[in-house]
Amino acid sequence: MGILEAITSFFTNYTNFHGRSRRSAFWWICLVSFIVGLIPIVNYIWGIAILIPSIAICVRRLHDIGKSGWWYLLGLVPIVGWIILIIWFIRDSQPGDNQWGPNPKGINAAE
Numbered sequence: 127m128g129i130l131e132a133i134t135s136f137f138t139n140y141t142n143f144h145g146r147s148r149r150s151a152f153w154w155i156c157l158v159s160f161i162v163g164l165i166p167i168v169n170y171i172w173g174i175a176i177l178i179p180s181i182a183i184c185v186r187r188l189h190d191i192g193k194s195g196w197w198y199l200l201g202l203v204p205i206v207g208w209i210i211l212i213i214w215f216i217r218d219s220q221p222g223d224n225q226w227g228p229n230p231k232g233i234n235a236a237e
Contacts, residue, residue: 147186
């Protein structure tokens with residue numbers, strides 16, 4: 127998934143907490159958010175604008191590796207919680223379908 131496709135997917139699924147999200151989509155949005163966050167005045171507006179979509183993509187990313195979206199609350203635990211979440215966000219998609227839907231890469235477990 128390219129950067130433009132990731133941004134389009136991010137904003138079209140901004141309230142979608144169901145399904146799965148690819149690793150590339152998640153990390154492209156992280157990169158864009160980091161770059162936009164470097165601009166002081168835009169930083170606050172951007173942060174408010176992407177608050178809900180950011181939570182949604184994190185939940186879909188957790189679904190992609192086979193975890194419940196409720197695990198995102200682990201981020202409330204200082205340092206350790208975020209380290210665990212980052213490790214999970216780095217993991218590759220769970221092959222095949224899982225309870226949250228088909229693999230966004232289109233890879234089946236039988237392949």
